[in-house]
Amino acid sequence: MILSAQSIRVRGIFSPFNDRTVAYGMTFGLGPAGYDVRIAETLTLASGQAALASTIEHFDMPDDLLGHVADKSTWARRFLAVQNTIIEPGWKGFLTLELSNHGGEAIEIIAGMPIAQIILHQLDQPTERPYAGKYQDQRRGAVPAILENAQVDLEDLLAAGGVR
Numbered sequence: 001m002i003l004s005a006q007s008i009r010v011r012g013i014f015s016p017f018n019d020r021t022v023a024y025g026m027t028f029g030l031g032p033a034g035y036d037v038r039i040a041e042t043l044t045l046a047s048g049q050a051a052l053a054s055t056i057e058h059f060d061m062p063d064d065l066l067g068h069v070a071d072k073s074t075w076a077r078r079f080l081a082v083q084n085t086i087i088e089p090g091w092k093g094f095l096t097l098e099l100s101n102h103g104g105e106a107i108e109i110i111a112g113m114p115i116a117q118i119i120l121h122q123l124d125q126p127t128e129r130p131y132a133g134k135y136q137d138q139r140r141g142a143v144p145a146i147l148e149n150a151q152v153d154l155e156d157l158l159a160a161g162g163v164r
Helices: 005-011 154-159
Strands: 021-023 026-030 035-038 043-045 050-060 065-071 080-082 092-101 107-109 114-122
Touching (some): 005 114, 026 114, 035 050, 043 050
Antiparallel strands (some): 021 026, 026 035, 035 114, 050 092, 065 114, 080 092
16 A cells, blocks of 8 residues: 555654655655655766765655655656665665666756655555665765675575575
8 A cells, every 4th residue: 555645744754854845846745645855965967877866855764664766757757767766664864866867968956856756655564574784874975885795605594494
């Protein structure tokens, strides 16, 4: 089930929280069935270029919700894509967005502009395994990929019953 505006409003997920507002000719904040976030930094993306950026909003995802990052239609019509990633239940921090310019012209994105829509899905019950990974409590600012350091021994996996 996708959360409605009235359900999103009472959950305390986004800080700062805004009701529907207009900036730079685009809406942000609470929508009918989602929440539109803003970009924290100014970027210019040349044609074919990609970049990482952070949201202004801090997230505090409850253990019974999953977030889906989606494009805003105004940016999609200018060929700017926001990679459609997942925000796990229990995750906290400033979201890093992956942006790609698929158009033929450079695109300037000014800090504070609405950039992506977050759709919130209700789990059938709170997860018993909320997010506790390497991106937990992510700071504001674009955070690059963090690769795991540990190597798993196949024999250890077999002994633990992890591979069949």
